[in-house]
Amino acid sequence: MKCHYEMYDGFPPETTLQGIIQLHQRVFTGQTPEQLFQEFEEMKNRRLLTIVATDDQTIVGYKMGYQRKPGHFYSWLGCVNPDYRRQGIAGELMRQQHDWCKTKGYQTVRTHTRNQWRDMLILNLRHGFDIIGTVTSTNSHTTLVLEKTL
Template sequence: MSVTYRLGTLAECVQVVEQITEFAHKETVESLSARLAEKDRSLIQIAQQGEHLLGFKIGYQIDSSTFYSWFGGVTPLARKKGVAQKLLDIQEAWALEQGCKQLKVKSRNQFPAMLSLLIKNGYIIENYEKKEPLIDSRIHFVKPLEQCHKN
């Protein structure tokens, strides 16, 4: 059975978050809604295989030229199967269609697979927020969207 990628709901994102043990803070529909409340444009994606939700990606436009890839994850059963890559590809293409010129994202030292995915896809480090413990430090990435799909 193949994986389908579609627009999703915040409730579906919460269902995926509950399956990802690396997320210390479990989000709710209310907490996700609060973050998106004042955003003009947002994109909520779901990856699904049959009845199983495999991953999600949420992003929103932060100004006329920038799309922010805010929150996403893939369940342990779906890792290393291209799900995160496909969600990223869809998000980049959508942001470009909306007229955005760049995509920004933050990740943490504790998520090496995400850091690798971003670097592999041409994202460059723009800033670093040192935290204690060091594993919680944030790495800020940016990618000009004209580079999208030229990897």
């Protein structure tokens, strides 16, 4: 299977964005499409990058991030359809994001994940991220803070 990757400076077209929301809901639970769309709306004024992986026009993965502060990029959201995992899609999305960041002059990429998402944690570590801290939320979830120097 050969995926096609599309990069958008900002948000993708509406139909693609709807496909991202559907995929996100399949992978992550507890958030309505309206809540996710509201989060997207809050990102409209940021320097956003969206990368989408498709297989025959079906969205099978995506990665979104934005400028956290000058020189520093935050890898915000992303996932791969469970039926398409272990094919290198997440790694390719990450590689493309980091290559783009380098060409735009970013020095670091930061991301957050949780211990429950071990595959993402391992992927980040394999791609050069270091765990630089933790954040405990009000609902007792511990979030790992990872950062990579480009």
